Amino acid sequence: MVNKITSQLKKLTGSPKAKMVAGLIVIAIMVVTLLSMRKTLIVNIDGKETTITTYKGNVKAALQDNNITVGQKDKITPGLSTELSRTGRVNIHRAVNVSISVDGQTTHVASAEKTVADMLKAEGVILGDKDKIEPVKETEITKDTSVKITRVDSKIVKEESKLDYETVIQTDDNLDKSVSKTITEGECGSKETTYMLTLEDGKEVKRTVVAQKVTKKPVNKVIKKGTAETVTLSRGESTVYKKKMNMVTTAYAIHGGTASGATTVRNPNGLSTIAVDPNVIPLGTKVYVPGYGLAVAQDTGSAIKNNKIDLFMNTSSEAYNWGVRNVEVYIIAYPGQW
Numbered sequence: 001m002v003n004k005i006t007s008q009l010k011k012l013t014g015s016p017k018a019k020m021v022a023g024l025i026v027i028a029i030m031v032v033t034l035l036s037m038r039k040t041l042i043v044n045i046d047g048k049e050t051t052i053t054t055y056k057g058n059v060k061a062a063l064q065d066n067n068i069t070v071g072q073k074d075k076i077t078p079g080l081s082t083e084l085s086r087t088g089r090v091n092i093h094r095a096v097n098v099s100i101s102v103d104g105q106t107t108h109v110a111s112a113e114k115t116v117a118d119m120l121k122a123e124g125v126i127l128g129d130k131d132k133i134e135p136v137k138e139t140e141i142t143k144d145t146s147v148k149i150t151r152v153d154s155k156i157v158k159e160e161s162k163l164d165y166e167t168v169i170q171t172d173d174n175l176d177k178s179v180s181k182t183i184t185e186g187e188c189g190s191k192e193t194t195y196m197l198t199l200e201d202g203k204e205v206k207r208t209v210v211a212q213k214v215t216k217k218p219v220n221k222v223i224k225k226g227t228a229e230t231v232t233l234s235r236g237e238s239t240v241y242k243k244k245m246n247m248v249t250t251a252y253a254i255h256g257g258t259a260s261g262a263t264t265v266r267n268p269n270g271l272s273t274i275a276v277d278p279n280v281i282p283l284g285t286k287v288y289v290p291g292y293g294l295a296v297a298q299d300t301g302s303a304i305k306n307n308k309i310d311l312f313m314n315t316s317s318e319a320y321n322w323g324v325r326n327v328e329v330y331i332i333a334y335p336g337q338w
Contacts, residue, residue, distance in 0.1 A: 075112040102149040163189035165218035175226025186221030241330040251311045251322035258299035266314045275299035275310035284335030
């Protein structure tokens with residue numbers, strides 16, 4: 001442009017004065033041109049502002065002209081290829097070192113993202129819906145931020161387990177209390193339990209029962225246990241008794257009928273006759289008297305009251321030899337029970 005104007009002036013005049021005027025015009029045009037190309041920029045780098053002057057046409061050239069470097073991961077606005085106007089503002093956010101620990105590995109990266117969530121997205125880290133992130137996603141990234149991701153998963157498992165049987169005791173008052181019989185052997189059952197497992201990085205941290213069902217019912221063990229008291233008879237065998245009473249015993253040898261209408265009898269190997277107080281031992285009760293044997297309460301007597309009984313003997317000498325004795329008398333069965 002300057003050359004064109006100079007050429008035109010030479011055509012108009014060749015005088016020295018004209019040449020001087022032409023030179024001044026060229027200088028003025030150059031000054032105006034330079035002033036129009038000059039740009040003033042405010043460069044903000046992580047909050048620190050610097051003013052620069054440049055004659056370059058875009059952001060990248062202007063920064064290079066002022067020895068301001070931009071890293072590959074740095075964030076810059078407007079972009080490097082943006083054309084400049086006479087004034088403007090450029091913001092640069094420098095990338096910082098960040099470590100990411102996930103899936104058993106730790107990776108070190110440079111990031112200029114604002115938050116943990118933005119950084120993970122930019123680095124292509126895929127997150128599950130239940131994954132744990134420390135620090136939380138909203139945390140702002142600073143120098144040497146360490147991010148730990150714990151993979152959280154869940155799965156359903158089913159487990160079979162044993163069901164113990166119970167032992168049921170059935171009492172039997174016809175059995176001696178020392179006797180115990182197994183009626184039914186116990187058999188364990190089984191059940192299936194469904195669990196929801198929570199896993200963190202593949203390791204179980206929690207399990208919750210979601211369903212249970214019995215796959216085999218247990219069979220209870222049934223034991224019959226005697227509750228009866230027994231006494232050993234003179235013949236060596238044992239018999240169950242209902243009650244034990246401490247009595248004063250005497251003996252008599254009067255043959256004939258009894259208060260119950262039966263005939264008195266003495267049978268050491270069977271049932272003999274005794275006289276009782278019916279208010280204490282009902283007539284017809286079967287008893288056992290140690291040293292005398294089994295007997296039936298069939299008779300009464302005016303002197304036989306309360307805890308006294310009278311034992312029938314075949315002879316007076318037998319009655320005399322018995323005398324008076326304190327004896328534990330065993331009630332074997334009440335009337336109607338034998």
